[in-house]
Amino acid sequence: MSALLRRLGAWAITLWAVHLATFFLLRAARGGPFDEARSLPPEVEAQLRADFHLDEPLIQQYLRALGGALRGDFGPSLRYRDVRVTEILADALPVSIGLGLGALMIALLLGIPAGLAAASSRRGLGDSLVRAGSTLLLSVPNFVIAGIVIGWFSFGLGWFPPAGGVGWRAFVLPCLCLGLPTAAQLARLARSAALEVLDGEGPRAAQARGLSPSRVRSRHILKPALAPLLAFLGPTSAALLTGSLVIEQVFALPGLGAHFVQAALNRDYTLAVGITVTYTALLGLLTLLADWAMSRVDPRVEALSG
Amino acid sequence: MTLRVLAFLLAVLPLACREAPRGLVVANGDDVSLLHPQRTASISDARVLQAMHAGLTRLDPQTLSPEPGLARRFEASEGGRRWRFELRPGLRWSDGLALQVEDVERSWRQLADPSQGSPYANWLEGATIRTTPADPRDSTDGGSLEIEFPHPQPSFAEMCAFPALAPIAGHAPPEQVGSGPFRFVSRRVRDRIVVERNPFYWDAAQVAIPAIDFLTVDSQVTALNLFLAGEVAYAPNAPELAVPALLAERGEAFQPQPQFASTFLRFQVTQPPFDRLEHRRAFVAAIDPDALAASLGRVRQPAWHLVPPESPHWEPPPVPRWRSAPPALPQPAREQRFELLYNSSELNRSVAEVLQAQWLANLDLEVALINQEWKSFLAAQRGLDYQISRSSWIGDYLDPLAFLEIFHSESGNNRTGWSDAVYDGLIEAARGESEPEARRLLLREAERRLLDQAIIAPLYHEVGLELIDPRLEGLHRNLRGYIDWGRVRWSPEEPPS
Incomplete structure (x- = not known):
């Protein structure tokens, strides 16, 4: 229990440090939220700066932002002046989570079986195919994968819209593009983990004890091989949920990734701080979950107890 | 699980x-x-x-x-x-x-x-x-x-x-x-x-x-994909790279259309090297807008003026004579470092590279290219922290004044540091003039003055790439x-x- 509290404490300090760093780094960048190709009349610009407290001393602005963040309110967006940052987060987060989870499902459903199959046919045709395929998917950037997938499924077969679209159909291609490289990574990892277990004593001993082949596979190969996969899945899930910028842009999905970069480019201080803090919180939560799952699979790991 | x-x-x-x-x-x-x-x-x-x-x-x-x-x-x-x-x-x-x-x-x-x-x-x-x-x-x-x-x-x-x-x-x-x-x-x-x-x-x-x-739809390529798949019926900007193919194959949906907008260079005139008229003129005269437009695929109209030629009832002033007989750049200027600032984009980079080549060929000078993201670029331009800067302007209404008034010394859009009593006087006189022909002549004289002083170098008039x-x-x-x-x-x- 005390370990959990320690973790949560460290998490809170990380969130605060990220908030502080984002706030001051953004202010250090040149240009402001109201700079546009057409200059605002000076008195209008002064009024806008006052409306959003940008005329106050920086430290006062920081304390105001920190106080707001503690209450879960990051203030109004400086670009979408009539929308609050929390409203934008509430709209965009489900899109990114849906996209990330879809990609994770694809990665798990394709990657692990492919890796295990490759391990069981070591140096055979299946193994070579999985290894070649995963190397290819890992070396091609995801916007190239996106181009190929759009050309094939949207313009060739006409099954899915090339971008935007409505309902679940809008998510199939982006989830595929985001999930495939992770599936490749998982396949390689699952393959080497399974090979390591197969080479060990466990499965043979189990077989000698007269256990059925399916029971040997599930208890003595799959379960021990899962531990390194879980360690990998924690940060990977976080990366999938937060790192979908390019895919969101290519498929015009209104997720957090696109906001993340645009907010910094637009000098939308409040939105950029809000998103960075949200991402950090998400990352911490997912790592915690992965550690907990690890402790369930591998008794040597006592992440959150004792 | x-x-x-x-x-x-x-x-x-x-x-x-x-x-x-x-x-x-x-x-x-x-x-x-x-x-x-x-x-x-x-x-x-x-x-x-x-x-x-x-x-x-x-x-x-x-x-x-x-x-x-x-x-x-x-x-x-x-x-x-x-x-x-x-x-x-x-x-x-x-x-x-x-x-x-x-x-x-x-x-x-x-x-x-x-x-x-x-x-x-x-x-x-x-x-x-x-x-x-x-x-x-x-x-x-x-x-x-x-x-x-x-x-x-x-x-x-x-x-x-x-x-x-x-x-x-x-x-x-x-x-x-x-x-x-x-x-x-x-x-x-x-x-x-x-x-x-x-x-x-x-x-x-x-x-x-x-x-x-x-x-x-931020990405122009995505917008084009959506348009080609019949998911959207209108997209404001086709991607630059697709222009030749669209012209050849989608002529009924894609017809580039001149816009009431111009792209030009601003010179920062309060500090060396461009506080001197002869330096500015040498740089402007070394630019060939025709060759630039050709290198951009001939979709855009080369510009010799700031005000687009489509302005109603407008007759542009003559191009300054020194453009055809370019003054030589004085030797001391050659030891300076020259920089062209532009905001990051594929098109802007192509333009900057063509200009760099033209200056090298015609002035035998290497000009450094600096690109910045939009907000930093704007801050540099507003703070006069540049030598030459890529610029563009869209007229809000079909009137040459919509372009020319930005170089009035009190305009927040001037961004060159140029303050000229003659020019200001012409703009103010045009603003107060109710007789259309007299007003046009005043504005024409103002543009002649702006071009003759080489405060800007016109590059091309913008084009709409709507689908x-x-x-x-x-x-x-x-x-x-x-x-x-x-x-x-x-x-x-x-x-x-």
Whole structure:
């Protein structure tokens, strides 16, 4: 229990440090939220700066932002002046989570079986195919994968819209593009983990004890091989949920990734701080979950107890 | 475990799914930032606002000449110093409440008030407004409004079709209630804005499209994909790389159209090396706009002037004579480091590289290229922290003054440090001149002065790369990218599939 509290404490300090760093780094960048190709009349610009407290001393602005963040309110967006940052987060987060989870499902459903199959046919045709395929998917950037997938499924077969679209159909291609490289990574990892277990004593001993082949596979190969996969899945899930910028842009999905970069480019201080803090919180939560799952699979790991 | 993940996925996905689009779907480019007609100068914002807010006038979508809108009659006197608008009777906001001439007066006073944060606050500077309310006993009287400017505003009828001058409701947020052909339904930031036909619009009988979805599509390639797949019927900008293929294969949907916009270089004239006239002239004369336009695929028109040649009734001044007999760059200048600043984009980089090559060939000088992201670039330009900077300008109304006034020494858009009493005098005299021919001559002289002093180097006049579904009628390519959504309809022969 005390370990959990320690973790949560460290998490809170990380969130605060990220908030502080984002706030001051953004202010250090040149240009402001109201700079546009057409200059605002000076008195209008002064009024806008006052409306959003940008005329106050920086430290006062920081304390105001920190106080707001503690209450879960990051203030109004400086670009979408009539929308609050929390409203934008509430709209965009489900899109990114849906996209990330879809990609994770694809990665798990394709990657692990492919890796295990490759391990069981070591140096055979299946193994070579999985290894070649995963190397290819890992070396091609995801916007190239996106181009190929759009050309094939949207313009060739006409099954899915090339971008935007409505309902679940809008998510199939982006989830595929985001999930495939992770599936490749998982396949390689699952393959080497399974090979390591197969080479060990466990499965043979189990077989000698007269256990059925399916029971040997599930208890003595799959379960021990899962531990390194879980360690990998924690940060990977976080990366999938937060790192979908390019895919969101290519498929015009209104997720957090696109906001993340645009907010910094637009000098939308409040939105950029809000998103960075949200991402950090998400990352911490997912790592915690992965550690907990690890402790369930591998008794040597006592992440959150004792 | 897998089941639990699946259950969570099923719970989350519907949240992420979106409502079904109806009617017309448009790729609107950048995300709309503000839906308040007075507070934004963004083009993608204006496209949506154009649907939600009607002006006292509207423009002919082909010729851009002003026609009656909320006002059934308008007239100018004293060369455009006074304007009188007579409103249609029985006008209504999109929520059904009455729109009166007092609403127009209140909206215009609000526009001019600096505390309201409008980039166009100075449009009505010094103007006095008088309204005559509608006679309650006369159902054919909609009331009238007179506005008097300190100096003539010959383009005011055209400006009235611009969202900034549209009346805004006092009883409800203008983000939701307007008087245009369409009314607000929903908005999701970075996703889409949905509007539907407004039954209370003064010309509602002519509005044929039931609803429009304005999608946020940052990437031009994505917008092109959506257009080619038939998912959207309009996209404002085709990607530069696709232009040759679109010209060859999609001629019916893609016809580049000159815009009332120019791209040019600004010189920072307060510090060496470009505080000296001969340095600026040598750099300008070494540029060949024809070769530049050719290297950009001949879609854009090479520019020798700031004001686009399409300006109505406009005759540009002669190109300075020194451009054909370029002065040699003095030797001491050659030891300087020269820099060209531009904001990061593929097109801007191509332009900068062509200019770099032209300066190397014609002046035997290596100019360093510096690119910055947009906000840093703007800050550098405003802070005069550059030597030469790529620039462009879009005229708000079809008048050379919309371009020339930016180099008045008091303009916040000058950004060169140039302050010239002769030029300022010409601009002020033109502003005060009510006789059209005399005004034109003053503006022509102002442009001649600007070019002769080599404050800028014109590069090319911009071109619109709109993709328009050929089955749409009433959506015309024009100089300002102006769209009257109320007059757009699907062609009766070929209804959309």
